[in-house]
Amino acid sequence: MASHSVREAIAAFRRAPGLALLSAMSIGLSLFVLGTFGLVTYNVEVTLRTIERRVEVVAYLRDNVSAEQLEVLQNDVGSFPEVENVTHVSKFEAMRNAMQQLEEFREVFTDLEVNPLPASLEVQLRPDYRDPESVQRVAELIALYPFVEDVQYGREWVEKIYQLRRLGGAVAAVLGIAFAVVAILIIGTTVRMAVLARREEIVVMQLVGATDGFVRRPFLLEGFITGLAGGALALLLTYGAYLAVNGSLIDLEWLPPLWATLGVLAGGILGLAASDTALRRHLVTYA
């Protein structure tokens, strides 16, 4: 039974290679749109994550803080559940960093007799606690220590990144669903054409007493294979688009293997689902 389905599906490709190619290309192109969108979404996500990694709370310390007080503060802050890492930057290191980063002021810094820059603690947060509320909570807790002069964390910056992330997620969901629906409609139409082209065959199968499963299986297999081929084509096209853009316009990261595999599989599943829907309409009865 299974061998019949495989033979029939292969025979269908042989009998109408043009239609099979057209179907795979239609599926491939509609999934390509989805693939490109996936590539953009993935890269936006990667960029946002990189930016988020820079989210940190900086606590500026008073000049008179003792070594013991500094140790207590460092241990306390390090034990906060939100905190990933605490780095102490001494007055000397602060000056050295400033001289490295702000070359144009190097001479001004060199002429100074007293180092005006305060020592600080740079507090990095765990990935799950980089939202505005968590960052603000940590900053407020640190500010309670009397030997902390000021706490900064770029409040607006953190909020903007967070908003961008949420907006990105919502846009990805809406556009992703819209593109998937378009892909399903195109695949559905393509498979319906294939089913209509072989309507007489379906009628004869029903006429001679083939079971519904037997009638459906070759078409489902054909839809699945066409969908897989379309998915692979979409992956190739997306990779082509990635190669064309990467390095010349902007730097992009290629999709992780799991995304690529799921994308091709999604093509197969879409082909299968579209075949199933098209068959349901034509299997009611023979005319």
Add this chain to the structure above:
Amino acid sequence: MIKLINVYKEYPRSGLALKNVSFHLRKGEFAFLIGPSGAGKTTILRLIHMVESPTDGEVRVSGYSSMRMKRRDIPRLRRRVGMVFQTFRLLRDRTAAENLAFALEVTGGRRSEIKGKVQRLLAHVGLAPRAGAYPDELSGGEQQRIALARALIHDPVVLLADEPTGNLDERASRGIFELTRDINSAGTAVLMATHNLDLVRRYPQYRVIELADGAVVYDSAGEARESGGES
């Protein structure tokens, strides 16, 4: 074996197609179903083949009843009821032998048995030398012979024929009719819908069921009846 009991069939657009139709076709019997176009002949054949269900009444076919028929049982019923049409319904992209083999393959026939059975059936309908011909290379009569061979592929208990000679000339019609008589004499019941009254008159030994406006108006196996409507 085939029993129609007070069968009504109504279509939403065209209205009542069958009115209170009852008859019983026994095992091995041969019957003509006659009447003008639109009288309900094809509807009766479709009900027996369970392509559709009656609006009211019951159709019983070889142990299956339209009242208790499940979709998954229909293929099994159709293997016991062969059917041929005026338009032959052969697959144009397959040879005569492949058309027969296809019918066996899609009903789960074993590959080792298919070839032998196809050759036997082709010989039975007198077309063994034309096994490799495509439908378009065959005459109308030859195409109908292949369709008959396909209808016999599961050794059915009854053969339904819907105007099988409607597209054929006199000589081919006679050949097809003789073939259905052979099939009948081998034990398969035949219910043949036809317009060909010459054919019906030539074989008075066979039963005639006449329809008009969806009702049985004459049945040679019983009394002539008035047009249906009363139940």
